């Protein structure tokens with residue numbers, strides 16, 4: 001599989017102007033392996049009042065957006081303020097297997113640490129093997145699971161909770 005040169009990949013914060021390209025990527029990357037809601041319709045936007053550009057980091061290859069990660073506080077509570085959560089990660093199918101996902105997860109963790117978080121969490125479907133391997137490779141460990149939490153495409157699927165310390 002083709003490996004990219006590290007200097008080819010750019011990771012940068014999202015901007016409002018990225019909406020069109022990002023929503024197209026998000027729609028194309030959708031599948032029941034990773035998603036719990038139906039595929040976004042054409043014209044659906046990624047950014048809204050709760051999904052703001054400052055929450056997203058984008059991966060670009062040759063000037064085109066090939067992936068994104070969204071990292072947010074899991075709740076607005078001050079008592080929960082030391083935690084960040086990955087609530088969105090996707091790489092376009094043509095750019096997978098080249099380290100883009102790993103680079104996005106590492107960049108998301110670094111951004112969370114810069115914001116002062118000491119812990120980062122995520123939820124992943126039990127049957128999403130590529131994502132689970134990626135998170136494990138990035139140092140996340142399973143902390144729990146909700147058995148048969150989702151009924152997806154006729155099958156009950158577990159909701160796996162993973163976390164990684166941002167200290168040290």
Ligand SMILES: CC(C)(COP(=O)(O)OP(=O)(O)OC[C@H]1O[C@@H](n2cnc3c(N)ncnc32)[C@H](O)[C@@H]1OP(=O)(O)O)[C@@H](O)C(=O)NCCC(=O)NCCS
Pocket residue numbers: 029033034089090091092095096097098099100101102103123124125128129130131133134135137
């Ligand atoms: C999961 C996803 C983001 C991975 O992106 P990617 O750019 O292909 O991942 P990388 O190339 O950085 O792979 C990093 C590691 O992840 C694991 N991995 C990635 N794809 C894999 C696959 N198809 N099968 C098994 N392991 C895989 C491997 O451990 C890999 O390390 P290696 O290359 O040293 O073997 C991508 O497949 C995707 O967008 N999937 C759909 C959306 C999704 O599942 N999002 C997560 C929701 S929780």
